[in-house]
Amino acid sequence: MSDDPGDAAVTFAPDDRPAGIEDVELAVFEGEAVLFDVQASMVHLLNAVAGGTWLCCDGETTVAAMIDELADTFSVTEPSDRTALETAVHDSLARFADEGLLADHPRPARLTFTPEPVLADDGTEIVVAPPDP
Amino acid sequence: MGAGIINVRVGTQLVGIRTDTAHTFGRARTLLAAWIDDDCGDIPHALDLVLDRPDGAHRRGPRPVPQLRHGQSMLARSRSADEVLTALADVLGGLLARQDDTLLWVALRVLADDRVAVLVEAPPMTSSGDRRLVRAGIRELSTWAVVVEPGSSATVQVPPPLDGLDWAGARLEPTRPEWRNYDLAGVVGVHDAHDAHGASEAHSAAEMLAHFGRRHTAPEWFALLRTLADHGRVSMVDTRRALSSTVIELIGPTPSDTT
Numbered sequence: 001m002s003d004d005p006g007d008a009a010v011t012f013a014p015d016d017r018p019a020g021i022e023d024v025e026l027a028v029f030e031g032e033a034v035l036f037d038v039q040a041s042m043v044h045l046l047n048a049v050a051g052g053t054w055l056c057c058d059g060e061t062t063v064a065a066m067i068d069e070l071a072d073t074f075s076v077t078e079p080s081d082r083t084a085l086e087t088a089v090h091d092s093l094a095r096f097a098d099e100g101l102l103a104d105h106p107r108p109a110r111l112t113f114t115p116e117p118v119l120a121d122d123g124t125e126i127v128v129a130p131p132d133p
Numbered sequence: 134m135g136a137g138i139i140n141v142r143v144g145t146q147l148v149g150i151r152t153d154t155a156h157t158f159g160r161a162r163t164l165l166a167a168w169i170d171d172d173c174g175d176i177p178h179a180l181d182l183v184l185d186r187p188d189g190a191h192r193r194g195p196r197p198v199p200q201l202r203h204g205q206s207m208l209a210r211s212r213s214a215d216e217v218l219t220a221l222a223d224v225l226g227g228l229l230a231r232q233d234d235t236l237l238w239v240a241l242r243v244l245a246d247d248r249v250a251v252l253v254e255a256p257p258m259t260s261s262g263d264r265r266l267v268r269a270g271i272r273e274l275s276t277w278a279v280v281v282e283p284g285s286s287a288t289v290q291v292p293p294p295l296d297g298l299d300w301a302g303a304r305l306e307p308t309r310p311e312w313r314n315y316d317l318a319g320v321v322g323v324h325d326a327h328d329a330h331g332a333s334e335a336h337s338a339a340e341m342l343a344h345f346g347r348r349h350t351a352p353e354w355f356a357l358l359r360t361l362a363d364h365g366r367v368s369m370v371d372t373r374r375a376l377s378s379t380v381i382e383l384i385g386p387t388p389s390d391t392t
Contacts, residue, residue, distance in 0.1 A: 025352055027359040032339035034346065034359075041350035045343040120147050120173050127148045127179040127228065129204035 010097035010105065011090070012063045018093055019059030019103040026054070037101060040110070044099065048074070049085065050092040057102065063093065138178050142170040143229045143295070149178035150221070153197075157184040164218060164303035168225070168295060179203060182221060184214040201275070209275040215305055220275035222294035222308070227277030230292035236280045237351050241320070243274040243289060249384045250289040250315035252279070254322040254345070255376060265377040271384060274313075283357040287317040319366035319383040320345055320358065323376050336369040338362045344369070 012018065025036040033051030035044040046054060052073060056066040067086050070076075076085050093102070100107030118126040137158040139150045147170065152158040161182055162169060181202040199217040201209040201224065209220030231238055241252040244266065266272065280290040291313040300307040322344065324336070336344075342362045346355050361367050368379050 025355050025359070027339070027342055027355075027362065029337065029339045029342075029362075032337055034339050034342045036346060036352060036355040038352045043343050043346040043355070045339055118177070120176055122173065124142070124173065125146050126176045127146050128177055129179045129181075130206065132205055 009094040012093050014062060014064035016063050017059055017061060018057045018063065018096070020054060020057035020096070021101055021103055024101070028055075035101070037099070040100060040107065042099070044101070046092075049088040050095070053089050053092040054096065054101075057093075057096065059103070063089070138176075139165060140170050140173050140176055141165050141168040141225065142173065143168060143225055144232045146228065146232070147173050147176055148180065148225065148228065149176045150180045150182050151178040153181075153183040154185040157182055160184065160218065160303050161221065164222065164298050164300070164305065165225075165295070166299050166302070167297040180208075180221070180224070182217070184217060208277075218303065219294070219305055219308055222298055223275045223292075224277050226294040226296075227279075227292040229295060230280075231278050237283070237349065237353055238278045239281050239349055239354070240278045241348065243276060243279055243291065243315075244271050244380050244384075245274055245289070245315050246270045246272075246384055248316060249318045250274075251318050251380045251383050252281075252289065252320045253376070253380065254320075254348075256323065263373065263377050265374075266380065269381045269384070271380060280312075281317065281354065281357065283353045287357055287361075289315045289317050291315070317357075317361075318385070319361055319368065319379075321367075321376060321379050321383070322369045323373070324369050324371060338365075338367065341367045341369050 021037070021039075023038040025038065027034045028051060031048045033046040033054065035046060035054060036042070037044065049070065052070045053066060056069060061069070067082075067089050070089060071082055071085055074085065076082050096102045097105045098108060118128050120126055136152050136155045139152065139158065139162055141148050141150065150161060152161055183197055183201075184199045198210055198212060199214040200207060200211075201217050201220050208224050209217050211217050211220075239252065241254055244251050244253055246269070274291055276291050280292070282288045282290060293310050293312055294308055296310060298307070322341070342358050345358050345367060348354070358367060366383060370376050370379055
């Protein structure tokens with residue numbers, strides 16, 4: 001696994017065993033999944049491969065085994081299709097790492113914008129109208 | 134141009150209400166007398182209350198429908214000025230109740246009959262005055278936000294109006310001073326999404342869950358949406374007519390309709 005801060009994306013070796021963080025709610029649908037990261041209060045929409053990859057992130061399954069398992073799940077037999085699947089699995093893992101969804105990966109710093117409350121002279125918050133769209 | 138701004142102190146917040154005419158100003162001041170704060174100085178208005186023809190407007194011009202707005206967002210709109218003034222009391226009551234942040238507040242519109250509610254994410258006025266909804270006994274509830282109580286049978290709880298209002302002085306029928314509870318039937322969004330050929334794009338259950346899941350950060354909200362989505366009770370539509378149909382279908386027949 002390469003986690004060089006200078007790299008834009010984290011890469012994984014075939015024998016790496018990625019583990020997903022625990023505080024996550026997952027909803028699996030046909031062909032897609034939605035993942036709610038409780039600590040970060042973030043919602044992630046995953047396609048079929050990303051959803052399958054996430055389910056394999058148990059800390060025991062190697063990346064190579066993930067690809068084998070997903071190739072079996074999606075009935076991938078053609079070499080070109082398998083190459084595409086490998087790329088998609090690695091992209092998914094890199095995304096999970098970037099989003100702080102994998103254990104042992106730091107959560108990304110997030111810039112959140114919270115508007116300053118408008119205060120009256122006595123310090124009471126004033127409810128304001130939203131800006132025009 | 135407004136006729137005057139009424140400042141009310143609601144719990145820990147101040148709210149400026151701009152009124153359209155002197156008559157509206159006087160009536161709203163009477164209703165809200167117990168909550169008015171005339172000593173807070175000039176504050177920007179957050180709400181616009183229109184009950185009458187603007188002062189000086191040409192009598193042959195179009196008559197504005199009474200309405201309550203928060204910026205561009207329509208909170209209430211009705212041909213009855215009484216209903217809109219009552220909605221103001223409800224909205225302010227919701228603002229006060231909303232200050233209890235231990236509850237799961239969701240800022241979605243509420244369409245409900247007497248017992249069942251649907252949460253709606255729609256542009257302002259999408260559902261206002263919809264005849265099909267009215268015929269089905271469904272109306273929009275005016276509120277600042279609602280509490281969602283997750284569970285095996287989730288409920289929507291609508292805050293009561295402010296208490297201590299001068300209903301008689303404002304010539305209004307007082308509304309119920311308690312929270313109103315409804316069974317939650319589903320969540321519907323109006324989303325104008327079309328592909329390159331102008332055809333509507335369908336939304337998958339996962340896309341809808343991801344979309345509405347971003348409306349609140351509580352895991353309970355996500356879990357509730359997941360349950361609703363599993364039962365086909367989260368929808369995204371692209372027209373006003375489809376919104377009405379979906380809401381009517383989700384709320385289902387009233388008990389009297391089934392007998």
